[in-house]
Amino acid sequence: MQWEVVxxxxxxxxxxxxxxxxxxxxxxxxxxxxxxxxEVSIALPGVLPVLNKQSVECAIKFGLAIDADIAPRxxxxxxxxxxxxxxxxxxxxxxxxxxxxxxxxTIQVPxxxxxxxxxxxxxxxxxxxxxxxxxxxxxxxxxxxxIDLNRAGTPLLEIVTEPDMRSAAEAVAYAKKxxxxxxxxxxxxxxxxxxxxxCDVNVSVRPKGTEKLGTRREIKNLNSxxxxxxxxxxxxxxQIETLEDGGTIQQATILFNPDTGETRAMRSKEEAxxxxxxxxxxxxxxxxxxxxxxxxxxxxxxxxxxxxARFTSEYQLSGYDASNLTSSRAVADYFVAVxxxxxxxxxxxxxxxxxxxxxxxxxxxxxxxxxxxAGQLAALLKRIADNxxxxxxxxxVFEGLWAGEGEVDAIIEAKGLKQVSDTGAIEAxxxxxxxxxxxxxxxxxxxxEKAFNALVGxxxxxxxxxANPAQVNELLKSKLG
Amino acid sequence: MALNLxxxxxxxxxxxxxxxxTEAQETLNKxxxxxxxxxxxxxxxxxxxAPMSHSQDVTQRLREDVVTQTNQRELFQSIAPATQDGLYLxxxxxx
Numbered sequence: 292m293q294w295e296v297v298x299x300x301x302x303x304x305x306x307x308x309x310x311x312x313x314x315x316x317x318x319x320x321x322x323x324x325x326x327x328x329x330e331v332s333i334a335l336p337g338v339l340p341v342l343n344k345q346s347v348e349c350a351i352k353f354g355l356a357i358d359a360d361i362a363p364r365x366x367x368x369x370x371x372x373x374x375x376x377x378x379x380x381x382x383x384x385x386x387x388x389x390x391x392x393x394x395x396x397t398i399q400v401p402x403x404x405x406x407x408x409x410x411x412x413x414x415x416x417x418x419x420x421x422x423x424x425x426x427x428x429x430x431x432x433x434x435x436x437x438i439d440l441n442r443a444g445t446p447l448l449e450i451v452t453e454p455d456m457r458s459a460a461e462a463v464a465y466a467k468k469x470x471x472x473x474x475x476x477x478x479x480x481x482x483x484x485x486x487x488x489x490c491d492v493n494v495s496v497r498p499k500g501t502e503k504l505g506t507r508r509e510i511k512n513l514n515s516x517x518x519x520x521x522x523x524x525x526x527x528x529x530q531i532e533t534l535e536d537g538g539t540i541q542q543a544t545i546l547f548n549p550d551t552g553e554t555r556a557m558r559s560k561e562e563a564x565x566x567x568x569x570x571x572x573x574x575x576x577x578x579x580x581x582x583x584x585x586x587x588x589x590x591x592x593x594x595x596x597x598x599x600a601r602f603t604s605e606y607q608l609s610g611y612d613a614s615n616l617t618s619s620r621a622v623a624d625y626f627v628a629v630x631x632x633x634x635x636x637x638x639x640x641x642x643x644x645x646x647x648x649x650x651x652x653x654x655x656x657x658x659x660x661x662x663x664x665a666g667q668l669a670a671l672l673k674r675i676a677d678n679x680x681x682x683x684x685x686x687x688v689f690e691g692l693w694a695g696e697g698e699v700d701a702i703i704e705a706k707g708l709k710q711v712s713d714t715g716a717i718e719a720x721x722x723x724x725x726x727x728x729x730x731x732x733x734x735x736x737x738x739x740e741k742a743f744n745a746l747v748g749x750x751x752x753x754x755x756x757x758a759n760p761a762q763v764n765e766l767l768k769s770k771l772g
Numbered sequence: 773m774a775l776n777l778x779x780x781x782x783x784x785x786x787x788x789x790x791x792x793x794t795e796a797q798e799t800l801n802k803x804x805x806x807x808x809x810x811x812x813x814x815x816x817x818x819x820x821x822a823p824m825s826h827s828q829d830v831t832q833r834l835r836e837d838v839v840t841q842t843n844q845r846e847l848f849q850s851i852a853p854a855t856q857d858g859l860y861l862x863x864x865x866x867x
Contacts, residue, residue: 308837309837309838309839310835310837310838310839310840310841314841315835315838315839315840315841316839316841317839317841323858324857324858324859325845325848325849325858325859325860326843326845326858327841327843328845328848329841329844330844330848333848335848341833341834341835342832342833342834342835343834343835343837344834344835344836344837345836345837346837347834364831366825366826371786371787373788374865375860375862375865388825427865428859429864429865431856431857431859432856432861434863434864435854435861435862435863435864436861436862436863436864436865437856437857437859437860437861438859438860438861438862439858439859439860440860565786567786570825570826572826574832575826575828575830575831575832575833576825576826576831576832577831577832578831578832
């Protein structure tokens with residue numbers, strides 16, 4: 292039987308605020324235990340929550356960025372469960388009326404072994420404001436658990452998708468896109484090691500062609516894209532094998548173990564899942580007006596989609612190039628800087644997505660860490676455009692820039708890469724090559740087109756790659772003509 | 773909606789409240805009374821009326837995003853049953 296995997300994601304995005312969701316305690320990461328746990332964070336009796344304005348604006352930004360309905364009135368609810376890192380006995384969240392409603396995110400799924408790259412729209416069900424729990428430390432004292440409530444009450448936006456994804460690659464493409472977007476609009480620092488961006492992935496399988504969803508298992512707290520891919524692939528295979536062996540899938544929360552590459556059940560969900568939500572009487576309904584939205588919108592950067600449209604219309608880039616260049620704000624900024632510094636847009640696009648990104652990937656660097664500045668790349672492109680160097684030579688100059696060997700013109704000089712465009716010099720080379728390769732000349736004259744390319748190759752080789760290839764082509768043609 | 777003793781035990785467990793069998797029976801009677809009251813109210817036609825989420829007809833006031841709290845760990849931990857290295861200690865919990 293052919294199986295189809297169905298995936299939905301819930302992502303906890305830590306919002307970039309100075310203070311907590313409902314109190315004036317600091318949210319700085321890595322402080323000494325409980326030094327940022329005020330009376331609200333530790334839930335002393337009688338304390339009251341007061342909502343953070345900044346986190347509401349973050350939620351509005353996200354809603355605007357995914358073209359979602361933003362609720363004019365949303366309410367907070369208590370999600371009840373017992374765990375020592377949740378001292379109130381409930382988490383303040385949103386249940387029935389979340390601040391952000393239905394929206395859309397378009398993802399680019401990269402080409403796989405047997406598939407072409409493609410775009411897909413992922414529907415967002417909702418995004419709601421809530422607070423984080425504290426942390427438990429299990430090995431500090433024998434027989435006891437230590438509780439650090441610094442993180443308790445940290446502002447989160449939980450973003451929930453429809454079960455729209457059909458492969459691990461799509462799920463990862465979505466997670467990456469969302470990760471870029473929340474950083475692009477400046478609502479999250481995106482630091483996955485510190486837990487600022489955590490994904491829960493719901494996975495189920497069903498026979499291909501059927502409508503009914505299978506029973507899902509939820510993989511908790513994935514904090515790297517690599518683990519997400521591994522976890523989903525392992526889990527999918529496990530579910531398919533279990534069903535094919537005549538077993539059934541129990542709804543469960545599961546954890547991924549990066550060391551073994553396997554998933555295992557954490558707890559069965561039936562009992563733990565009864566959260567008994569009810570509206571929190573300590574918080575009044577949250578109102579978001581049109582004026583609020585207008586004010587927040589004015590403060591937002593140009594969104595990836597808008598920039599993409601501008602790249603295609605202003606710079607005549609293909610949709611594919613434009614979408615690649617807007618995959619992150621840093622890449623887009625770099626590209627625009629190259630163009631503004633005088634680089635040809637199409638060439639700039641090719642170099643940013645080609646040589647530059649290949650080097651960055653190989654050395655696991657971000658574009659912000661690139662040793663080659665946008666200005667240097669623009670200078671290099673100018674030297675290609677004015678025929679000072681060939682494309683091949685440009686690659687060597689780029690390597691030189693990367694290695695910090697100096698500026699573009701100095702490297703061209705030092706490596707002797709200047710292209711020979713002097714007709715006389717090129718003719719001399721061609722004459723030598725023709726004399727030495729009479730056999731090829733005969734082949735060409737007998738109608739073998741390939742021989743011509745071989746001769747061009749010989750000329751380029753004889754010039755040590757410095758001859759202007761277009762000129763070589765032209766002169767050779769006229770000589771053989 | 774009718775409750776039975778098992779429901780009461782389950783609700784008590786979720787709320788981590790210990791109830792004896794006598795207490796469970798008493799609680800069942802009281803809760804059933806409340807549910808009966810709600811059932812009566814269900815008869816009222818509320819079509820077209822937005823559900824009320826708060827008794828006051830006002831909206832949430834927002835707080836500027838400023839750190840106003842200082843570290844009072846020592847004070848707060850002076851009433852905690854057990855602490856070590858700045859951590860609150862609780863009986864071991866294992867997932």
